[in-house]
Amino acid sequence: MSGVLAVLEQRADLSGQSVLHKMALEAVAAAQQIGAQLNIPVFAAVPGSGVEPLAQTLAGYKLTRVHAVDHALLAAYTPDGYTAALKQLIEVHQPTLVLFPHTYQVRDFAPKLATALNRVLVSDVIAHRVNDGVITLVRQLFQGKINADVCFEGEPPYFASIQAGAFRADSLEAGSALVETFTPTIEASQIRTRPLELFRESARAVDLTAAPVIVSVGRGIKEAENIPVVQALADALGAELAASRPICDAGWLPMERQVGSSGQTVAPKLYVAVGISGAIQHLVGMKGSKTIVAINKDPEAPIFEVADYGIVGDLFEVVPALIAALKK
Amino acid sequence: MKIVVAIKQVAARDSQLRIAPSAAWIEEADLAREINEPDAYALESALQLREAAGGEVIVVCAGPEGASQTIREALAKGADRAIHIDTSTDTGAAPPSDPLTLARTLAAALASESPDLVLTGLQSEDLGYGQTGVILAEVMGLPHATIVMKVEAAGAGIKVKRELEDGWFQYVEMPLPALLTIQSGATKLRYATLMGIKKAKTKEVRRLKAADLAPAGAPSIRLARIYTPEKSKHSQIFDGPPAQAAAQLVEKLRFEARVI
Numbered sequence: 321m322s323g324v325l326a327v328l329e330q331r332a333d334l335s336g337q338s339v340l341h342k343m344a345l346e347a348v349a350a351a352q353q354i355g356a357q358l359n360i361p362v363f364a365a366v367p368g369s370g371v372e373p374l375a376q377t378l379a380g381y382k383l384t385r386v387h388a389v390d391h392a393l394l395a396a397y398t399p400d401g402y403t404a405a406l407k408q409l410i411e412v413h414q415p416t417l418v419l420f421p422h423t424y425q426v427r428d429f430a431p432k433l434a435t436a437l438n439r440v441l442v443s444d445v446i447a448h449r450v451n452d453g454v455i456t457l458v459r460q461l462f463q464g465k466i467n468a469d470v471c472f473e474g475e476p477p478y479f480a481s482i483q484a485g486a487f488r489a490d491s492l493e494a495g496s497a498l499v500e501t502f503t504p505t506i507e508a509s510q511i512r513t514r515p516l517e518l519f520r521e522s523a524r525a526v527d528l529t530a531a532p533v534i535v536s537v538g539r540g541i542k543e544a545e546n547i548p549v550v551q552a553l554a555d556a557l558g559a560e561l562a563a564s565r566p567i568c569d570a571g572w573l574p575m576e577r578q579v580g581s582s583g584q585t586v587a588p589k590l591y592v593a594v595g596i597s598g599a600i601q602h603l604v605g606m607k608g609s610k611t612i613v614a615i616n617k618d619p620e621a622p623i624f625e626v627a628d629y630g631i632v633g634d635l636f637e638v639v640p641a642l643i644a645a646l647k648k
Numbered sequence: 649m650k651i652v653v654a655i656k657q658v659a660a661r662d663s664q665l666r667i668a669p670s671a672a673w674i675e676e677a678d679l680a681r682e683i684n685e686p687d688a689y690a691l692e693s694a695l696q697l698r699e700a701a702g703g704e705v706i707v708v709c710a711g712p713e714g715a716s717q718t719i720r721e722a723l724a725k726g727a728d729r730a731i732h733i734d735t736s737t738d739t740g741a742a743p744p745s746d747p748l749t750l751a752r753t754l755a756a757a758l759a760s761e762s763p764d765l766v767l768t769g770l771q772s773e774d775l776g777y778g779q780t781g782v783i784l785a786e787v788m789g790l791p792h793a794t795i796v797m798k799v800e801a802a803g804a805g806i807k808v809k810r811e812l813e814d815g816w817f818q819y820v821e822m823p824l825p826a827l828l829t830i831q832s833g834a835t836k837l838r839y840a841t842l843m844g845i846k847k848a849k850t851k852e853v854r855r856l857k858a859a860d861l862a863p864a865g866a867p868s869i870r871l872a873r874i875y876t877p878e879k880s881k882h883s884q885i886f887d888g889p890p891a892q893a894a895a896q897l898v899e900k901l902r903f904e905a906r907v908i
Binding site for chain 2: 399400423424425427428429431432434435436438439440441442443444456459460461462463464465466467468469470471472473474478512513514515516517518519520521533557565566569570575576581582583584585589590610611613614618619620624625627628629630631632633634637638640641642644645646648
């Protein structure tokens with residue numbers, strides 16, 4: 321049998337209901353597109369415990385089948401449990417290509433799953449091509465400075481994880497899908513790690529998602545003592561101040577001001593990135609902004625790839641000049 | 649506790665990268681190189697664990713001859729000894745191997761070590777697969793956790809703090825031996841002391857050849873070609889003197905984008 325299988329992430333919300341991860345439907349969209357290009361059927365799988373109702377919510381999409389991969393030992397995510405369950409599903413149904421959204425959870429188990437089947441996952445894919453039935457995947461190297469074409473070798477199954485935003489969930493094709501429960505065989509003794517409760521460190525005092533204008537600062541600021549330089553720009557623009565991860569890790573700005581995959585995802589009408597090179601972990605948190613301005617001394621910095629306007633130069637000269645120009 | 653830290657040497661962060669004519673990999677000849685930053689945090693975590701609980705820290709690094717500099721730096725920071733898996737070939741620096749081949753090579757080099765804990769950075773800054781640690785755990789038959797911020801002893805095993813998305817965290821307990829991939833930034837990195845640099849010169853570095861360890865069998869993925877990405881968005885760049893560039897930008901934001 322052949323096909324494209326999208327493996328979807330879910331978790332319980334505050335009321336205990338299973339909900340799909342925000343990137344799950346992007347993986348379904350990717351599977352539909354690639355399945356159509358390869359002319360093979362498309363499947364989805366939702367691993368968890370009691371996930372049949374959630375799997376039913378996918379019945380309205382154009383899919384051959386949705387597998388509710390259901391087992392009490394999958395109630396809490398563990399890499400051992402998920403790998404054991406999905407390995408069995410893949411061995412039974414033998415998909416050609418298995419797609420995942422590139423989430424933190426997928427990063428935790430998908431490489432293990434591929435290894436258990438003697439394959440290598442192509443992680444964090446941003447684009448694809450299909451020529452004569454052969455898939456080529458595009459991924460980023462050197463933090464976005466270089467792209468690479470990656471091909472699969474040998475026999476399927478092939479594995480790939482899809483970067484946030486690479487496929488659009490609103491391009492999903494409607495249709496109908498058969499929902500089927502797949503019950504893997506898992507023993508409690510196979511699960512070696514014991515996950516405890518999820519928690520947050522602090523209540524978020526700053527809601528960056530509500531800010532119409534954000535000035536965000538990165539490594540280029542060099543020292544904590546220089547933060548007032550960008551604060552002054554934020555004040556001049558009436559903006560909230562935000563930062564990339566290294567700034568918050570260093571304690572120069574509080575964690576709740578962090579934008580990126582481990583912080584907040586924002587889409588203001590204006591986002592000004594100052595001294596931020598644009599590592600993908602930052603870009604996924606802000607690339608939906610309406611207008612993006614980048615100020616960086618390195619003309620090759622990936623942040624310029626997503627910027628509408630850019631100034632190449634030393635931020636310690638450019639930012640004061642910009643404040644002066646705004647006051648004119 | 650016997651801790652192995654897998655580290656990698658990568659192109660320095662601000663390097664100007666040039667793609668080799670073959671488009672198989674970058675020109676490596678006169679590139680400044682440094683430790684992969686997440687691996688520096690893995691090393692730091694290992695040194696802190698040893699300080700708390702005693703034991704030994706062994707660095708393993710697969711890389712060309714020049715990686716010995718990064719290994720020396722790790723020894724100078726306090727690692728006890730090192731294993732250098734030399735990946736140099738007769739034809740110069742080869743394009744990097746896929747992460748499964750690399751993990752199998754690392755596992756073969758560690759076969760006689762039986763570590764209690766294996767640590768590595770959560771991803772490399774060059775290839776960025778973010779997979780080598782997880783694959784190595786599977787190849788070595790170890791439980792693992794990724795994107796770890798903190799490690800503490802818990803009975804006979806360990807309890808680790810994992811970072812999840814959107815500001816969430818989770819503690820996970822597991823028995824030893826185990827493998828962890830370490831997140832950057834969770835702790836301060838130490839500098840090598842003068843004494844440390846001196847001592848590093850006498851520490852053991854076991855040299856192995858990657859070719860002798862590499863597993864049989866063809867890789868299941870292939871890096872076909874690398875290239876400079878095309879701009880997906882047309883950006884207007886102002887690179888004149890700061891005052892002029894700033895004025896041009898403000899003009900555009902006011903009258904073209906109309907966002908201020």
